[in-house]
Amino acid sequence: MKNLQHVPTCEECLANGHELFKDLTPEELEIVNNGKGCSLYKRGNIIYHEGNRINGFYCVNRGIIKIYKTGIDGKEQIIRFAKWGDIIGFRSVLSKELACTTAKVIDDAILCFIPSENLFSLVKNNPAFSIRLMQLTCRELGESNNFITDIAQKTVRERLAEILLLLMENFNLDDDKVLQISLTREELANMVGTATESVIRLLSEFKSDRLIDLHGRKISLLDIPGLKKIASF
């Protein structure tokens, strides 16, 4: 984590299509912009730890952050990934609880830190902003509930196919159909909620079924309808 030569302004993010702050008045935006702190984080850095008290939330300007919980015997369960335009840490700030997840950088990232006071003052003064924030939380809640159902009812095979499709939606494919997020097999397993070996076996099964192709951590999704069928989705 270090400081930056060029600190991205909130105006820039807004111009690039960042949704959350759309309804802010120019004055409000200026307050957020002046109150924020912006840093570069390298792969492996921890933004906050499960159990920490956080006194603000983070806006992701660049990079990818992995949000996970640590279960008994230290096994990670990945809850979601955050990328450009996403915010992290707001749940704990709003609920005034300790962080219930850890946030770790997996692709070098630039994050802006916005202190709680600014967040609460926006909520107090700008109802349109409040509603946006609520919608964000409620959508996330809907996704969590979907995931509970999947993990409880689907097989590992179905879940892995689904996760690959979900990653595609969030991080897209390049021209060679390669998934634009690089995860270790262990991280994939920690998303799906299974053992690393199972992921390895299933991935090579998918490969021999010509659904995907593998080159190290690069995964290309060749047959998306086929994957959807497996995910029953």
Next chain:
Amino acid sequence: MKNLQHVPTCEECLANGHELFKDLTPEELEIVNNGKGCSLYKRGNIIYHEGNRINGFYCVNRGIIKIYKTGIDGKEQIIRFAKWGDIIGFRSVLSKELACTTAKVIDDAILCFIPSENLFSLVKNNPAFSIRLMQLTCRELGESNNFITDIAQKTVRERLAEILLLLMENFNLDDDKVLQISLTREELANMVGTATESVIRLLSEFKSDRLIDLHGRKISLLDIPGLKKIASF
């Protein structure tokens, strides 16, 4: 579902300790009170169905509501139960999505329906209410994330013990340590995310280990520390 002779007023609920509307002005409370519709629902009634558009949310005045999703091949996954003081349906209203769960009465209930317009007007005019609502959603999100981790990492045995403890927290025990919510084995299975037979077997195992006692659907929790140990919790 039928109308009531005695419609509970919002003032009554507030006086009984209902948290959500604490910060409302008397005028705001009056608007909510006059705008609401209140009905009696019998066991088995569906309040709303997954996929429905809901144009308001419900306040639970009495009874117990089961909130669940339907997975592939029709298996239910219970997300939570709502009882006195809880609200249901607000997620879909706020996120402006279709309902992602079904709400079904399992103990005869009285519900007040508050139309979306009233909800949004409160959010617009009363920041303290907004914050309360956000905290509610964020807490729920935190719980969902916990549950994802548990279901992905713990065994059925551990999860069943944990669910029993969770039910105790939410619905209490009576003087004979009997859990004050009556669920079928199938419903328990649909919470834990397992098969009915597995729940039956594990319950009788818990019974012979003197952790619980069973009399039909009445479950008494005899050894709470023991259950906590099993739940590793």
Next chain:
DNA sequence: CGCTAATTTGAGTGACTTCAAGCACAGTGG
């Protein structure tokens, strides 16, 4: 410095075990 040597980390495989699901069927009690 440069160039091995040593260590770590991740991917992959095979053998074995076990948990829990599924099926079939027998009670039981409201």
Next chain:
DNA sequence: CCACTGTGCTTGAAGTCACTCAAATTAGCG
């Protein structure tokens, strides 16, 4: 009498363990 509970048995999916191999890092040292 039908929905719910309970039991025995079987099977399969997936976890665990133990290992190899390759690549990437780090250390060591002339």
